[in-house]
Amino acid sequence: MARLGLIQMTSGSSVSDNLQAIERQLAQLAKQKVTWAFTPENAILFGRHLDYRQQAEPLLQGPIQQKLAKLARRYQMWFLVGSLPIRRQNGITSSSILFNPQGERVADYDKLHLFDVEIADSHHRYRESATFTAGNRVVVVDTPLGMLGLSICYDLRFPQLYCQLRQQGAQVLLVPAAFTAVTGKAHWQILLQARAIETQCWVIAVGQTGRHPCGRETWGHSMVVSPWGEVIASLAQEPGCLVVEIDVKQIESIRRTMPVMEHTRFYNQLIEKKNPL
Template identity: 60%
Template structure:
C-alpha cells in the first residue's frame, strides 16, 4: 500500500498565507505516514492576472520554491504543488512542481489546456490564456513507489492526454484543480471516474474549495478514484486534508485482465484509407 495525502484549500492572492497553510497540512499528513502529498491548482496564489504575474518565479528559483523544497525536505515527503505561476521568456505558465523528500525539484508540468470558457456563475467569463502561456509537453515521472502522470484541472476534459499518460506507463494520475462550483457540480466526479476507468490508473484529484477573496467559487470534493472507477475517499465543501492508502497492484491486475490498450483499434498512427 502507498499512502497519499490530499490538501483541499481556499487559496487567496497572498502567497505567504497559502504557504503557511500548506506547511501546516503537510506536517499533519506526514505525521500519519503520507508518502506523496498533493495540493490544488493555484495553491500558492489565487487571484487576478496581476497577482499571478507579480508572484511568478523562474523555474527552480525564488523564495516560494525554496520554501516548498524546504517543506518537502523537513517532512521527508514527495510534495506535488498543483500549480504556481512560473515566469518564462514568452510569458507565465501555470506549472505543477514535484519535490522529492530531499527537497529537490525533480519534475514540472506546464498546463496544456487553457480554460477559456463562459460559465453561468457570477464570474461568467474565464480566459486563462489571457494570463498564462500553455505548455507544450506531456509529462510523466517515475518515483520509487509510483509512476506519476501529471495533469491540471481543465486537462481532465481531454481524454487523449490521459491515454498518452497510460501508454507511457503511468499508474497514478494527478489532477490538481480549481474547478468552478457550477462545472464541478455537473461534471467533476463524472470526468474523473471516466479518466480512471479509461486509463485503468489511480486518479488523485485535489480541488480548491469555497469562495475566494477574488469572488470566484470553487467546488471542492477532492477525491481518490481506483482504476476500476470507484471513489475510494473524498472530501466535501470545506478546507482540510484526507489520507488515503492505494494499492498499485490493482493497476497491474486490471490491465492484465482487461488489456484495453492492446484491444484498441485506433491510434494516432492510423491512417485514413
C-alpha cells in the first residue's frame, strides 16, 4: 500500500506565498507518514500572462526548482509539482516535474493540450496558447508507486492521450488541474471516472480551488479514482490535503478478468503508432 497526499490549493501570483503554502502542507503530510505528495496545475504561480514570462526558468535551473528539490529532500517524499512555467528553446511550457526523495528530477512533462476555449463565467475567454507552447511528448515513468502516466488539466478531455499512456505501461494516471468552476461542476468527476474505467488505471487528480487573485474561479474536488471507476476519496472546495492509501496491485485482477486492451479492434494500430508525437 502507498500512502499519498493530495494538496488542494488556491494559488496566486506570489511564488513565495505559494511555496510557503506547499511547505506547510508537506510538513503536515510528513507527520502522517505520507511518502507521495501531489500539487495541482499552477501550484507555483497562478497569475497573468506577464507573470509566467517573468518567472519562467529553464529546466533544472533557477531558485524555484532548487527550492522544490530541497522540499522533496527535506520531507523525504516523492513530490509531483503539478505545473510551473519552464523556459524552452521554442517558448514557455506549462510543465509538471516529479522529484524523488533525494530531490532529483525523475521526469518532466509539458502540457500537450492548451486551453483555448470560451466559458460562460466571469473570465469568459481563455487563451492558454497566448502564454504557453504545447508539449510534444507522451510521458510514462517507472517509480516505486508503479508506472505513472503524466498529464495536465485540459489533457483530461482527450482519451487518445490516456490510451497512449496505457499502451506505454501506465498503471497510475496523474491529473494536476485548474478546472474552471463551470466546467468542473459539469465534467470533472465524469471525465476522471471515464479515464480510469477506459484505461483500468488508478487516477490521482489534484486541483486548484476557489477564487484566485487573477480573477479565475476553480472547482477543486481533488479525488482518487480506482481502476474500476470508483471515487475512493475526495475533497470539496476548500484548500487542504487529502490523504489516501492505494494498492496498485488491484489493477492486475481487473485487467485479467476484463482484458479490454486485448479485445479492442484497434489494438494493432495503436501498437504501430505507439508514440505518434
